[in-house]
Amino acid sequence: DAMVIQNPRYQVTQFGKPVTLSCSQTLNHNVMYWYQQKSSQAPKLLFHYYDKDFNNEADTPDNFQSRRPNTSFCFLDIRSPGLGDAAMYLCATSREGRTGGIDTQYFGPGTRLTVL
Amino acid sequence: AQSVTQLDSHVSVSEGTPVLLRCNYSSSYSPSLFWYVQHPNKGLQLLLKYTSAATLVKGINGFEAEFKKSETSFHLTKPSAHMSDAAEYFCVVSGPNFGNEKLTFGTGTRLTIIP
Numbered sequence A: 001d002a003m004v005i006q007n008p009r010y011q012v013t014q015f016g017k018p019v020t021l022s023c024s025q026t027l028n029h030n031v032m033y034w035y036q037q038k039s040s041q042a043p044k045l046l047f048h049y050y051d052k053d054f055n056n057e058a059d060t061p062d063n064f065q066s067r068r069p070n071t072s073f074c075f076l077d078i079r080s081p082g083l084g085d086a087a088m089y090l091c092a093t094s095r096e097g098r099t100g101g102i103d104t105q106y107f108g109p110g111t112r113l114t115v116l
Numbered sequence B: 001a002q003s004v005t006q007l008d009s010h011v012s013v014s015e016g017t018p019v020l021l022r023c024n025y026s027s028s029y030s031p032s033l034f035w036y037v038q039h040p041n042k043g044l045q046l047l048l049k050y051t052s053a054a055t056l057v058k059g060i061n062g063f064e065a066e067f068k069k070s071e072t073s074f075h076l077t078k079p080s081a082h083m084s085d086a087a088e089y090f091c092v093v094s095g096p097n098f099g100n101e102k103l104t105f106g107t108g109t110r111l112t113i114i115p
Helices: none
Strands: A004-007 A010-013 A019-025 A031-037 A044-050 A053-056 A064-067 A073-078 A087-094 A111-115 B002-006 B010-014 B019-021 B023-027 B033-038 B044-050 B056-058 B064-068 B073-078 B087-094 B103-105 B109-114
Touching: A004 A087, A010 A019, A019 A031, A019 A087, A019 A111, A031 A073, A044 A064, A073 A087, B002 B087, B002 B103, B010 B019, B019 B109, B023 B033, B023 B087, B033 B064, B033 B073, B044 B056, B044 B064, B044 B073, B073 B087
Parallel strands: A010 A111, B010 B109
Antiparallel strands: A004 A019, A019 A073, A031 A044, A031 A087, A044 A053, A064 A073, A087 A111, B002 B023, B019 B073, B023 B073, B033 B044, B033 B087, B056 B064, B064 B073, B087 B103, B087 B109
């Protein structure tokens, strides 16, 4: 089945120790997103790729970076995690529709990050 | 600008009774609207979406929603609740078409099912 896969599902890191979260997709979608979701809150968009074009949200901290080496994979790098970065990180994908708009976003299962 | 308001942060219903989760939206153009469900420690799963076709939208697991432009509402309903429906539900409106759609999420409604 076509899907969005996130690895690992649970990640524990230490304060200040860099961490990388992974997302892959078999949907062949050209748009990929990273969201941060803190407890009992709605997901918050960090950034997204439209093909290879990177689009950062204005309020995303510099501590968060992303890489998309090819269509299928996208990575979220947190350079120096703080306690406030503990959250669920969700990857989503979508494709450009025929009329130019973007179709539905499909989400992966998420990676829960714990910062000690 | 666009926004979405989920009128109830928490809804409790008994198993086998109807479910109603309320959502109102604000948009300066014809929106696309979605309901997503999130079970504990899981990602978001699409329940249904409205994209200017039929105003009554049927989704998975027996859920449906009706788009009412005059009331700017997109309420989610299910005739008979099941224990497995216990989850967080998000009403979502799509962003303006700059070539990159952004989603605006409601604050979520936690649905509890009473045995």
